[in-house]
Amino acid sequence: MKLRVWWALARGVLLESLRRKDLWVVAILGMIIMAASGALGFFGVDGLQTFAKDLGVTVLGLFSTVIAILTTARLLPDEIRNRTLYPLLARPISRFDLLAGKLMGAILATWLAFVILLALTSVALLMFGVRFEAIMVQYALLKMVGLGVLCAVTLTLSAFMTPSAAATLSFVVAFGSSMIVRGLTMAYETSSPAMQWFFKFINSILPQFGLFDIGPRVANENWAPVPLWVVGGLLAYGVAYAGGMLLLAWSKFRSQAV
Amino acid sequence: MQAIVTEDLHVRYRAKNGQNVHAVQGLSFEVHPGEIVGFLGPNGAGKSSTLKCLMGFVQPSAGSCSVFGLPAGSLEAKRRIGYLPEVALYYPYLTPLETLTLYGELQGLRGSALKRAATDLLEQVGLGQAMNKLNRSLSKGMLQRVGIAQSLLGDPEVLVLDEMTSGLDPIGRKELRELLKARQAQGTTLFFSSHELSEVEMLCDRILLIHQGKLIEERPIQALKDELRQFEITYQGAVSLVDLALEWNELGHNTYRARFSDKHNLLKALDRVQREGRAVVDVVAQEGSLEEFFVETIGRAA
Numbered sequence: 001m002k003l004r005v006w007w008a009l010a011r012g013v014l015l016e017s018l019r020r021k022d023l024w025v026v027a028i029l030g031m032i033i034m035a036a037s038g039a040l041g042f043f044g045v046d047g048l049q050t051f052a053k054d055l056g057v058t059v060l061g062l063f064s065t066v067i068a069i070l071t072t073a074r075l076l077p078d079e080i081r082n083r084t085l086y087p088l089l090a091r092p093i094s095r096f097d098l099l100a101g102k103l104m105g106a107i108l109a110t111w112l113a114f115v116i117l118l119a120l121t122s123v124a125l126l127m128f129g130v131r132f133e134a135i136m137v138q139y140a141l142l143k144m145v146g147l148g149v150l151c152a153v154t155l156t157l158s159a160f161m162t163p164s165a166a167a168t169l170s171f172v173v174a175f176g177s178s179m180i181v182r183g184l185t186m187a188y189e190t191s192s193p194a195m196q197w198f199f200k201f202i203n204s205i206l207p208q209f210g211l212f213d214i215g216p217r218v219a220n221e222n223w224a225p226v227p228l229w230v231v232g233g234l235l236a237y238g239v240a241y242a243g244g245m246l247l248l249a250w251s252k253f254r255s256q257a258v
Numbered sequence: 259m260q261a262i263v264t265e266d267l268h269v270r271y272r273a274k275n276g277q278n279v280h281a282v283q284g285l286s287f288e289v290h291p292g293e294i295v296g297f298l299g300p301n302g303a304g305k306s307s308t309l310k311c312l313m314g315f316v317q318p319s320a321g322s323c324s325v326f327g328l329p330a331g332s333l334e335a336k337r338r339i340g341y342l343p344e345v346a347l348y349y350p351y352l353t354p355l356e357t358l359t360l361y362g363e364l365q366g367l368r369g370s371a372l373k374r375a376a377t378d379l380l381e382q383v384g385l386g387q388a389m390n391k392l393n394r395s396l397s398k399g400m401l402q403r404v405g406i407a408q409s410l411l412g413d414p415e416v417l418v419l420d421e422m423t424s425g426l427d428p429i430g431r432k433e434l435r436e437l438l439k440a441r442q443a444q445g446t447t448l449f450f451s452s453h454e455l456s457e458v459e460m461l462c463d464r465i466l467l468i469h470q471g472k473l474i475e476e477r478p479i480q481a482l483k484d485e486l487r488q489f490e491i492t493y494q495g496a497v498s499l500v501d502l503a504l505e506w507n508e509l510g511h512n513t514y515r516a517r518f519s520d521k522h523n524l525l526k527a528l529d530r531v532q533r534e535g536r537a538v539v540d541v542v543a544q545e546g547s548l549e550e551f552f553v554e555t556i557g558r559a560a
Contacts, residue, residue: 004363009364012349012356016349019352083345086315086346087346089313090339091361091364257315257317
Protein backbone atom coordinates (compact mmCIF):
# COMPACT_ATOMS: atom_id res chain seq x y z
CA MET A 1 0.00 0.00 0.00
CA LYS A 2 2.70 2.46 1.02
CA LEU A 3 4.80 1.58 -2.00
CA ARG A 4 1.83 2.26 -4.24
CA VAL A 5 1.38 5.67 -2.65
CA TRP A 6 5.09 6.45 -3.00
CA TRP A 7 5.12 5.26 -6.60
CA ALA A 8 2.05 7.34 -7.49
CA LEU A 9 3.74 10.46 -6.09
CA ALA A 10 7.10 9.58 -7.66
CA ARG A 11 5.52 9.00 -11.06
CA GLY A 12 3.97 12.49 -10.91
CA VAL A 13 7.38 14.05 -10.17
CA LEU A 14 9.03 12.04 -12.94
CA LEU A 15 6.34 12.86 -15.49
CA GLU A 16 6.52 16.56 -14.69
CA SER A 17 10.30 16.49 -14.92
CA LEU A 18 10.15 14.81 -18.34
CA ARG A 19 7.46 17.19 -19.65
CA ARG A 20 9.29 20.22 -18.26
CA LYS A 21 12.11 19.14 -20.55
CA ASP A 22 14.70 19.14 -17.74
CA LEU A 23 16.17 16.04 -19.37
CA TRP A 24 16.50 17.84 -22.70
CA VAL A 25 19.05 20.09 -21.02
CA VAL A 26 20.85 16.95 -19.87
CA ALA A 27 20.82 15.54 -23.39
CA ILE A 28 22.20 18.79 -24.82
CA LEU A 29 24.98 18.82 -22.22
CA GLY A 30 25.75 15.22 -23.09
CA MET A 31 25.92 16.07 -26.78
CA ILE A 32 28.42 18.81 -25.99
CA ILE A 33 30.58 16.27 -24.14
CA MET A 34 30.33 13.87 -27.08
CA ALA A 35 31.17 16.55 -29.63
CA ALA A 36 34.19 17.74 -27.62
CA SER A 37 35.55 14.22 -27.12
CA GLY A 38 34.79 13.29 -30.71
CA ALA A 39 36.78 16.32 -31.89
CA LEU A 40 39.79 15.21 -29.83
CA GLY A 41 39.46 11.71 -31.32
CA PHE A 42 39.11 13.11 -34.86
CA PHE A 43 42.33 15.08 -34.59
CA GLY A 44 44.06 11.94 -33.34
CA VAL A 45 45.44 13.18 -30.04
CA ASP A 46 47.10 10.08 -28.63
CA GLY A 47 47.70 9.15 -25.00
CA LEU A 48 44.91 11.32 -23.70
CA GLN A 49 42.54 8.53 -22.69
CA THR A 50 43.17 9.21 -19.02
CA PHE A 51 42.48 12.89 -19.53
CA ALA A 52 39.28 12.08 -21.46
CA LYS A 53 38.04 9.75 -18.72
CA ASP A 54 38.89 12.31 -16.03
CA LEU A 55 37.03 15.00 -17.94
CA GLY A 56 34.10 12.64 -18.53
CA VAL A 57 33.60 11.67 -14.88
CA THR A 58 34.15 15.25 -13.69
CA VAL A 59 31.54 16.65 -16.06
CA LEU A 60 29.20 13.76 -15.28
CA GLY A 61 29.56 14.38 -11.54
CA LEU A 62 29.08 18.11 -11.92
CA PHE A 63 25.99 18.01 -14.13
CA SER A 64 24.27 15.22 -12.23
CA THR A 65 24.84 17.07 -8.93
CA VAL A 66 23.30 20.24 -10.39
CA ILE A 67 20.30 18.28 -11.67
CA ALA A 68 19.80 16.44 -8.35
CA ILE A 69 19.80 19.68 -6.35
CA LEU A 70 17.68 21.76 -8.72
CA THR A 71 15.11 18.99 -9.16
CA THR A 72 14.72 18.36 -5.44
CA ALA A 73 15.01 21.83 -3.91
CA ARG A 74 11.78 23.10 -5.44
CA LEU A 75 9.56 20.06 -4.90
CA LEU A 76 8.08 20.91 -1.51
CA PRO A 77 8.11 24.72 -1.83
CA ASP A 78 6.36 24.48 -5.22
CA GLU A 79 3.66 22.30 -3.70
CA ILE A 80 3.07 24.94 -1.03
CA ARG A 81 3.26 27.91 -3.42
CA ASN A 82 0.84 26.37 -5.93
CA ARG A 83 -1.40 25.09 -3.11
CA THR A 84 -1.26 21.57 -4.56
CA LEU A 85 -0.04 20.39 -1.17
CA TYR A 86 -3.57 20.71 0.21
CA PRO A 87 -5.31 18.19 -2.07
CA LEU A 88 -2.39 15.83 -1.43
CA LEU A 89 -2.59 16.15 2.34
CA ALA A 90 -6.38 15.88 2.17
CA ARG A 91 -5.95 12.27 1.00
CA PRO A 92 -5.67 9.43 3.49
CA ILE A 93 -1.88 9.42 3.41
CA SER A 94 0.60 10.42 6.09
CA ARG A 95 3.02 13.30 5.71
CA PHE A 96 5.85 10.77 5.84
CA ASP A 97 4.40 9.01 2.79
CA LEU A 98 4.20 12.34 1.01
CA LEU A 99 7.86 13.10 1.69
CA ALA A 100 8.97 9.57 0.80
CA GLY A 101 7.04 9.65 -2.49
CA LYS A 102 8.45 13.03 -3.42
CA LEU A 103 11.98 11.91 -2.57
CA MET A 104 11.53 8.75 -4.61
CA GLY A 105 10.40 10.86 -7.58
CA ALA A 106 13.35 13.23 -7.25
CA ILE A 107 15.80 10.31 -7.05
CA LEU A 108 14.27 8.58 -10.08
CA ALA A 109 14.33 11.80 -12.13
CA THR A 110 17.97 12.39 -11.14
CA TRP A 111 18.94 8.80 -11.91
CA LEU A 112 17.26 8.98 -15.30
CA ALA A 113 19.21 12.15 -16.09
CA PHE A 114 22.40 10.51 -14.85
CA VAL A 115 21.85 7.38 -16.96
CA ILE A 116 21.25 9.50 -20.09
CA LEU A 117 24.41 11.52 -19.38
CA LEU A 118 26.34 8.35 -18.61
CA ALA A 119 25.23 6.71 -21.86
CA LEU A 120 26.25 9.76 -23.89
CA THR A 121 29.57 10.05 -22.04
CA SER A 122 30.24 6.34 -22.58
CA VAL A 123 29.64 6.75 -26.32
CA ALA A 124 31.99 9.73 -26.32
CA LEU A 125 34.68 7.76 -24.46
CA LEU A 126 34.31 4.81 -26.83
CA MET A 127 34.74 7.19 -29.75
CA PHE A 128 37.93 8.32 -28.06
CA GLY A 129 39.13 4.75 -27.84
CA VAL A 130 38.64 4.21 -24.11
CA ARG A 131 37.94 0.56 -23.38
CA PHE A 132 35.27 -0.64 -20.95
CA GLU A 133 36.37 -1.61 -17.41
CA ALA A 134 34.38 -3.26 -14.59
CA ILE A 135 35.16 -0.41 -12.22
CA MET A 136 33.07 1.86 -14.43
CA VAL A 137 29.92 -0.06 -13.43
CA GLN A 138 30.86 0.35 -9.78
CA TYR A 139 31.43 4.05 -10.40
CA ALA A 140 27.95 4.43 -11.88
CA LEU A 141 26.29 2.45 -9.09
CA LEU A 142 28.03 4.33 -6.27
CA LYS A 143 27.45 7.66 -7.97
CA MET A 144 23.74 6.90 -8.15
CA VAL A 145 23.68 6.06 -4.43
CA GLY A 146 25.51 9.33 -3.72
CA LEU A 147 22.97 11.25 -5.83
CA GLY A 148 20.17 9.63 -3.86
CA VAL A 149 21.75 10.82 -0.63
CA LEU A 150 22.14 14.30 -2.11
CA CYS A 151 18.45 14.37 -3.06
CA ALA A 152 17.55 13.40 0.53
CA VAL A 153 19.80 16.13 1.95
CA THR A 154 18.30 18.74 -0.38
CA LEU A 155 14.71 17.71 0.36
CA THR A 156 15.41 17.92 4.08
CA LEU A 157 17.00 21.34 3.76
CA SER A 158 13.99 22.54 1.72
CA ALA A 159 11.74 21.55 4.64
CA PHE A 160 13.65 23.95 6.87
CA MET A 161 14.44 26.89 4.57
CA THR A 162 13.59 28.64 1.30
CA PRO A 163 14.28 26.77 -1.96
CA SER A 164 17.16 29.06 -2.92
CA ALA A 165 18.78 28.72 0.50
CA ALA A 166 18.30 24.94 0.40
CA ALA A 167 19.84 24.76 -3.08
CA THR A 168 22.80 26.95 -2.09
CA LEU A 169 23.50 24.96 1.07
CA SER A 170 23.15 21.70 -0.86
CA PHE A 171 25.78 22.89 -3.35
CA VAL A 172 28.07 23.83 -0.48
CA VAL A 173 27.59 20.41 1.12
CA ALA A 174 27.92 18.52 -2.19
CA PHE A 175 31.06 20.24 -3.36
CA GLY A 176 32.53 21.30 -0.03
CA SER A 177 32.00 18.33 2.30
CA SER A 178 35.21 16.61 1.13
CA MET A 179 37.18 19.80 1.75
CA ILE A 180 35.56 20.28 5.15
CA VAL A 181 36.36 16.69 6.12
CA ARG A 182 39.97 17.13 4.93
CA GLY A 183 40.27 20.31 6.98
CA LEU A 184 38.82 18.64 10.06
CA THR A 185 41.23 15.71 9.69
CA MET A 186 44.20 18.08 9.47
CA ALA A 187 43.09 20.08 12.51
CA TYR A 188 42.15 16.99 14.54
CA GLU A 189 45.68 15.99 15.64
CA THR A 190 46.54 19.38 17.07
CA SER A 191 43.21 20.04 18.80
CA SER A 192 42.10 19.67 22.42
CA PRO A 193 40.06 16.54 23.38
CA ALA A 194 36.88 18.62 23.49
CA MET A 195 37.50 19.98 20.01
CA GLN A 196 38.42 16.50 18.77
CA TRP A 197 35.07 15.26 20.01
CA PHE A 198 33.38 18.16 18.25
CA PHE A 199 35.26 17.43 15.00
CA LYS A 200 34.25 13.76 15.23
CA PHE A 201 30.63 14.82 15.68
CA ILE A 202 30.75 17.16 12.64
CA ASN A 203 32.45 14.47 10.60
CA SER A 204 29.83 11.90 11.54
CA ILE A 205 26.83 14.06 10.58
CA LEU A 206 28.28 15.37 7.31
CA PRO A 207 27.35 13.31 4.27
CA GLN A 208 30.53 11.65 3.05
CA PHE A 209 29.97 12.25 -0.66
CA GLY A 210 33.64 11.61 -1.35
CA LEU A 211 33.10 7.92 -0.52
CA PHE A 212 30.61 7.56 -3.36
CA ASP A 213 32.86 9.14 -5.95
CA ILE A 214 35.42 6.71 -7.37
CA GLY A 215 35.76 8.85 -10.48
CA PRO A 216 39.54 9.42 -9.93
CA ARG A 217 40.04 5.61 -9.79
CA VAL A 218 38.06 5.25 -13.03
CA ALA A 219 40.11 7.96 -14.72
CA ASN A 220 43.42 6.37 -13.83
CA GLU A 221 44.10 3.11 -15.58
CA ASN A 222 44.96 -0.19 -13.93
CA TRP A 223 42.78 0.29 -10.84
CA ALA A 224 41.12 -2.92 -9.75
CA PRO A 225 37.37 -2.89 -9.00
CA VAL A 226 36.39 -2.00 -5.44
CA PRO A 227 35.74 -5.09 -3.24
CA LEU A 228 32.03 -5.96 -3.18
CA TRP A 229 31.77 -5.69 0.62
CA VAL A 230 32.87 -2.05 0.31
CA VAL A 231 30.19 -1.42 -2.29
CA GLY A 232 27.65 -3.15 -0.03
CA GLY A 233 28.77 -1.10 2.95
CA LEU A 234 28.50 2.14 1.01
CA LEU A 235 25.06 1.14 -0.22
CA ALA A 236 23.97 0.49 3.38
CA TYR A 237 25.48 3.81 4.51
CA GLY A 238 23.71 5.65 1.67
CA VAL A 239 20.33 4.11 2.44
CA ALA A 240 20.75 4.74 6.18
CA TYR A 241 21.84 8.36 5.65
CA ALA A 242 19.01 9.07 3.21
CA GLY A 243 16.57 7.42 5.62
CA GLY A 244 17.90 9.56 8.45
CA MET A 245 17.48 12.68 6.36
CA LEU A 246 13.94 11.67 5.51
CA LEU A 247 13.14 11.24 9.20
CA LEU A 248 14.65 14.64 9.94
CA ALA A 249 12.50 16.25 7.23
CA TRP A 250 9.46 14.43 8.59
CA SER A 251 10.17 15.61 12.15
CA LYS A 252 9.91 19.18 10.86
CA PHE A 253 7.06 18.62 8.44
CA ARG A 254 4.83 16.25 10.45
CA SER A 255 3.16 18.93 12.57
CA GLN A 256 4.06 21.98 10.51
CA ALA A 257 1.10 24.27 9.82
CA VAL A 258 0.68 24.57 6.05
CA MET B 259 -23.45 11.34 14.76
CA GLN B 260 -22.80 14.87 13.47
CA ALA B 261 -20.85 15.27 10.22
CA ILE B 262 -18.64 18.05 11.60
CA VAL B 263 -18.20 19.23 15.19
CA THR B 264 -15.90 21.91 16.52
CA GLU B 265 -15.73 22.53 20.24
CA ASP B 266 -14.16 25.64 21.72
CA LEU B 267 -11.68 25.67 18.85
CA HIS B 268 -8.69 28.01 19.12
CA VAL B 269 -6.01 28.53 16.49
CA ARG B 270 -2.98 30.65 17.23
CA TYR B 271 0.01 31.10 14.98
CA ARG B 272 3.00 33.35 14.57
CA ALA B 273 2.70 35.60 11.53
CA LYS B 274 5.59 36.35 9.20
CA ASN B 275 6.10 39.70 10.93
CA GLY B 276 6.63 37.82 14.21
CA GLN B 277 3.30 38.81 15.75
CA ASN B 278 1.12 36.20 17.43
CA VAL B 279 -2.25 35.91 15.72
CA HIS B 280 -5.28 34.41 17.45
CA ALA B 281 -7.11 33.44 14.25
CA VAL B 282 -9.88 31.33 15.79
CA GLN B 283 -11.20 32.10 19.25
CA GLY B 284 -13.40 29.50 20.89
CA LEU B 285 -15.39 28.47 17.84
CA SER B 286 -18.09 25.84 18.44
CA PHE B 287 -20.56 24.61 15.84
CA GLU B 288 -22.02 21.47 14.33
CA VAL B 289 -22.88 20.46 10.79
CA HIS B 290 -25.54 17.79 10.43
CA PRO B 291 -25.24 14.94 7.92
CA GLY B 292 -26.72 15.84 4.54
CA GLU B 293 -26.78 19.56 5.31
CA ILE B 294 -25.30 22.36 3.18
CA VAL B 295 -23.72 24.97 5.41
CA GLY B 296 -22.15 28.22 4.24
CA PHE B 297 -19.27 29.54 6.30
CA LEU B 298 -19.16 33.31 5.97
CA GLY B 299 -17.04 36.11 7.28
CA PRO B 300 -14.92 39.02 6.12
CA ASN B 301 -11.30 38.56 5.06
CA GLY B 302 -9.16 37.48 8.00
CA ALA B 303 -12.15 36.30 10.02
CA GLY B 304 -10.64 32.85 10.53
CA LYS B 305 -12.55 30.86 7.90
CA SER B 306 -9.53 29.32 6.18
CA SER B 307 -7.86 28.58 9.54
CA THR B 308 -10.98 26.71 10.63
CA LEU B 309 -11.15 24.75 7.36
CA LYS B 310 -7.44 23.91 7.65
CA CYS B 311 -8.05 22.63 11.18
CA LEU B 312 -10.84 20.43 9.88
CA MET B 313 -8.47 18.96 7.30
CA GLY B 314 -5.60 18.56 9.77
CA PHE B 315 -3.34 21.02 7.94
CA VAL B 316 -3.15 23.08 11.12
CA GLN B 317 -3.28 21.76 14.68
CA PRO B 318 -5.72 23.48 17.05
CA SER B 319 -4.04 25.42 19.85
CA ALA B 320 -6.97 24.39 22.04
CA GLY B 321 -10.34 22.73 21.65
CA SER B 322 -11.13 20.08 19.09
CA CYS B 323 -12.74 19.35 15.76
CA SER B 324 -14.01 16.07 14.44
CA VAL B 325 -15.60 14.53 11.36
CA PHE B 326 -18.21 11.86 12.03
CA GLY B 327 -16.69 11.55 15.50
CA LEU B 328 -13.20 10.94 14.13
CA PRO B 329 -10.38 13.33 15.01
CA ALA B 330 -9.95 15.89 12.22
CA GLY B 331 -6.85 15.18 10.16
CA SER B 332 -6.76 11.47 11.00
CA LEU B 333 -6.47 9.07 8.05
CA GLU B 334 -9.92 7.65 8.91
CA ALA B 335 -11.46 11.13 8.82
CA LYS B 336 -9.68 12.02 5.58
CA ARG B 337 -11.10 8.90 3.89
CA ARG B 338 -14.54 10.47 4.35
CA ILE B 339 -13.75 14.04 3.25
CA GLY B 340 -13.26 15.70 -0.12
CA TYR B 341 -11.46 19.04 -0.03
CA LEU B 342 -11.19 21.91 -2.48
CA PRO B 343 -8.46 24.45 -1.66
CA GLU B 344 -8.79 28.09 -2.59
CA VAL B 345 -7.26 28.81 -6.03
CA ALA B 346 -4.78 25.98 -6.54
CA LEU B 347 -2.53 25.80 -9.59
CA TYR B 348 -2.67 22.10 -10.36
CA TYR B 349 0.52 20.50 -11.69
CA PRO B 350 1.18 22.51 -14.88
CA TYR B 351 2.83 19.63 -16.72
CA LEU B 352 0.16 17.03 -15.99
CA THR B 353 -3.23 16.74 -17.66
CA PRO B 354 -6.51 16.90 -15.69
CA LEU B 355 -6.89 13.14 -16.20
CA GLU B 356 -3.37 12.46 -14.89
CA THR B 357 -3.97 14.85 -11.99
CA LEU B 358 -7.13 13.03 -10.97
CA THR B 359 -5.43 9.66 -11.47
CA LEU B 360 -2.67 10.74 -9.08
CA TYR B 361 -5.12 11.93 -6.43
CA GLY B 362 -7.32 8.88 -6.98
CA GLU B 363 -4.42 6.51 -6.36
CA LEU B 364 -3.66 8.32 -3.12
CA GLN B 365 -7.34 7.97 -2.24
CA GLY B 366 -6.98 4.21 -2.66
CA LEU B 367 -8.72 3.85 -6.03
CA ARG B 368 -7.16 1.48 -8.57
CA GLY B 369 -7.27 0.33 -12.15
CA SER B 370 -10.35 0.63 -14.31
CA ALA B 371 -12.50 1.89 -11.41
CA LEU B 372 -10.11 4.81 -10.97
CA LYS B 373 -10.00 5.58 -14.67
CA ARG B 374 -13.79 5.46 -14.91
CA ALA B 375 -14.24 7.66 -11.82
CA ALA B 376 -11.70 10.23 -13.06
CA THR B 377 -13.21 10.36 -16.56
CA ASP B 378 -16.79 10.58 -15.26
CA LEU B 379 -15.95 13.38 -12.84
CA LEU B 380 -14.11 15.37 -15.49
CA GLU B 381 -17.13 14.95 -17.78
CA GLN B 382 -19.41 16.08 -14.97
CA VAL B 383 -17.47 19.28 -14.38
CA GLY B 384 -17.39 20.04 -18.09
CA LEU B 385 -13.79 19.08 -18.85
CA GLY B 386 -14.58 16.16 -21.14
CA GLN B 387 -12.88 17.82 -24.08
CA ALA B 388 -9.93 19.14 -22.09
CA MET B 389 -9.04 16.15 -19.92
CA ASN B 390 -5.94 15.36 -21.96
CA LYS B 391 -4.60 18.91 -22.29
CA LEU B 392 -1.81 20.06 -19.98
CA ASN B 393 -3.06 21.94 -16.91
CA ARG B 394 -0.80 24.86 -17.84
CA SER B 395 -2.93 25.49 -20.93
CA LEU B 396 -6.19 25.66 -18.94
CA SER B 397 -7.93 28.84 -17.81
CA LYS B 398 -8.41 29.70 -14.13
CA GLY B 399 -12.01 28.56 -14.29
CA MET B 400 -11.05 25.25 -15.87
CA LEU B 401 -8.42 24.68 -13.17
CA GLN B 402 -11.11 25.33 -10.59
CA ARG B 403 -13.17 22.61 -12.29
CA VAL B 404 -10.18 20.26 -11.99
CA GLY B 405 -10.15 21.11 -8.29
CA ILE B 406 -13.86 20.43 -7.91
CA ALA B 407 -13.49 17.09 -9.72
CA GLN B 408 -10.60 16.00 -7.48
CA SER B 409 -12.59 16.90 -4.37
CA LEU B 410 -15.35 14.51 -5.47
CA LEU B 411 -13.03 11.53 -6.01
CA GLY B 412 -13.98 8.51 -3.95
CA ASP B 413 -17.53 9.79 -3.30
CA PRO B 414 -16.73 11.53 -0.01
CA GLU B 415 -19.44 11.83 2.64
CA VAL B 416 -18.38 15.38 3.50
CA LEU B 417 -17.21 18.04 1.09
CA VAL B 418 -15.18 20.94 2.47
CA LEU B 419 -14.87 23.64 -0.16
CA ASP B 420 -12.87 26.83 0.21
CA GLU B 421 -14.12 29.59 -2.11
CA MET B 422 -15.56 27.05 -4.51
CA THR B 423 -16.87 29.47 -7.15
CA SER B 424 -13.58 31.33 -7.51
CA GLY B 425 -12.81 31.79 -11.21
CA LEU B 426 -16.05 30.23 -12.43
CA ASP B 427 -18.31 32.04 -14.91
CA PRO B 428 -22.11 32.21 -14.31
CA ILE B 429 -22.70 29.03 -16.32
CA GLY B 430 -19.98 27.23 -14.37
CA ARG B 431 -21.52 28.40 -11.11
CA LYS B 432 -24.94 27.14 -12.09
CA GLU B 433 -23.52 23.78 -13.15
CA LEU B 434 -21.60 23.53 -9.88
CA ARG B 435 -24.73 24.36 -7.89
CA GLU B 436 -26.64 21.63 -9.67
CA LEU B 437 -23.81 19.16 -9.15
CA LEU B 438 -23.61 19.91 -5.45
CA LYS B 439 -27.39 19.76 -5.02
CA ALA B 440 -27.33 16.35 -6.69
CA ARG B 441 -24.61 15.24 -4.28
CA GLN B 442 -26.65 16.50 -1.36
CA ALA B 443 -29.60 14.47 -2.62
CA GLN B 444 -27.34 11.42 -2.39
CA GLY B 445 -26.60 12.27 1.24
CA THR B 446 -23.36 14.23 0.96
CA THR B 447 -22.73 16.96 3.54
CA LEU B 448 -21.37 20.25 2.23
CA PHE B 449 -19.45 22.80 4.25
CA PHE B 450 -18.06 25.69 2.29
CA SER B 451 -16.68 29.17 2.67
CA SER B 452 -17.60 31.84 0.19
CA HIS B 453 -17.76 35.54 -0.40
CA GLU B 454 -20.44 35.05 -3.03
CA LEU B 455 -23.55 35.73 -0.99
CA SER B 456 -25.88 34.97 -3.90
CA GLU B 457 -24.38 31.46 -4.10
CA VAL B 458 -24.80 31.06 -0.38
CA GLU B 459 -28.43 32.12 -0.64
CA MET B 460 -29.18 29.69 -3.46
CA LEU B 461 -27.33 26.70 -2.09
CA CYS B 462 -27.27 26.72 1.70
CA ASP B 463 -29.55 25.25 4.30
CA ARG B 464 -27.81 27.21 7.03
CA ILE B 465 -25.15 29.85 7.44
CA LEU B 466 -22.46 30.38 10.04
CA LEU B 467 -21.08 33.88 10.23
CA ILE B 468 -17.75 34.48 11.94
CA HIS B 469 -15.84 37.62 12.71
CA GLN B 470 -12.45 37.94 14.36
CA GLY B 471 -12.40 34.20 14.96
CA LYS B 472 -15.74 34.10 16.79
CA LEU B 473 -19.12 32.82 15.72
CA ILE B 474 -21.45 35.81 15.64
CA GLU B 475 -24.47 34.42 13.84
CA GLU B 476 -25.89 31.01 13.02
CA ARG B 477 -29.16 30.84 11.14
CA PRO B 478 -31.13 28.58 8.79
CA ILE B 479 -31.14 30.39 5.46
CA GLN B 480 -34.92 30.11 5.05
CA ALA B 481 -35.55 31.69 8.43
CA LEU B 482 -33.13 34.45 7.55
CA LYS B 483 -34.79 35.05 4.21
CA ASP B 484 -38.21 35.23 5.92
CA GLU B 485 -36.78 37.65 8.41
CA LEU B 486 -35.24 39.87 5.78
CA ARG B 487 -38.28 39.82 3.49
CA GLN B 488 -40.43 42.97 3.59
CA PHE B 489 -43.91 43.69 2.26
CA GLU B 490 -45.29 46.89 0.88
CA ILE B 491 -48.87 47.87 0.17
CA THR B 492 -50.19 50.88 -1.66
CA TYR B 493 -53.80 51.88 -1.07
CA GLN B 494 -56.18 54.76 -1.48
CA GLY B 495 -58.00 56.45 1.38
CA ALA B 496 -56.88 57.64 4.80
CA VAL B 497 -56.53 54.59 7.01
CA SER B 498 -53.77 54.82 9.59
CA LEU B 499 -51.44 51.84 9.73
CA VAL B 500 -48.82 53.48 11.95
CA ASP B 501 -49.21 50.84 14.66
CA LEU B 502 -48.54 47.97 12.23
CA ALA B 503 -46.12 49.33 9.66
CA LEU B 504 -42.39 49.91 9.70
CA GLU B 505 -42.95 52.94 7.54
CA TRP B 506 -46.17 54.64 6.58
CA ASN B 507 -46.42 57.71 4.37
CA GLU B 508 -48.68 59.58 2.03
CA LEU B 509 -47.71 59.60 -1.64
CA GLY B 510 -50.24 62.29 -2.55
CA HIS B 511 -53.65 62.23 -4.24
CA ASN B 512 -55.04 60.38 -1.22
CA THR B 513 -52.68 57.49 -1.88
CA TYR B 514 -50.68 55.87 0.94
CA ARG B 515 -47.83 53.38 1.15
CA ALA B 516 -46.96 51.17 4.12
CA ARG B 517 -44.04 48.80 4.63
CA PHE B 518 -44.11 45.73 6.90
CA SER B 519 -41.42 43.47 8.23
CA ASP B 520 -43.63 40.42 8.67
CA LYS B 521 -46.54 38.75 6.98
CA HIS B 522 -48.71 38.82 10.10
CA ASN B 523 -48.83 42.61 10.23
CA LEU B 524 -49.33 42.77 6.48
CA LEU B 525 -52.44 40.58 6.71
CA LYS B 526 -53.79 42.67 9.58
CA ALA B 527 -53.20 45.84 7.57
CA LEU B 528 -54.92 44.47 4.47
CA ASP B 529 -57.86 43.43 6.61
CA ARG B 530 -58.10 46.91 8.14
CA VAL B 531 -57.89 48.67 4.78
CA GLN B 532 -60.57 46.45 3.30
CA ARG B 533 -62.86 46.79 6.35
CA GLU B 534 -62.64 50.59 5.97
CA GLY B 535 -63.76 50.10 2.36
CA ARG B 536 -60.57 51.45 0.81
CA ALA B 537 -58.97 50.18 -2.39
CA VAL B 538 -55.68 48.28 -2.29
CA VAL B 539 -53.71 49.39 -5.37
CA ASP B 540 -50.65 47.16 -5.02
CA VAL B 541 -49.01 44.53 -2.79
CA VAL B 542 -45.31 43.84 -3.21
CA ALA B 543 -43.01 41.37 -1.44
CA GLN B 544 -39.37 42.50 -1.39
CA GLU B 545 -36.64 39.95 -0.73
CA GLY B 546 -34.14 41.26 1.79
CA SER B 547 -30.49 41.70 0.97
CA LEU B 548 -28.17 39.12 2.51
CA GLU B 549 -25.36 41.52 1.79
CA GLU B 550 -26.94 44.21 3.97
CA PHE B 551 -27.52 41.67 6.72
CA PHE B 552 -23.88 40.57 6.42
CA VAL B 553 -22.54 44.13 6.57
CA GLU B 554 -24.84 45.14 9.44
CA THR B 555 -24.10 42.04 11.50
CA ILE B 556 -20.36 42.40 11.03
CA GLY B 557 -20.65 46.11 11.82
CA ARG B 558 -22.48 45.37 15.07
CA ALA B 559 -19.90 42.77 16.07
CA ALA B 560 -16.91 44.98 15.30
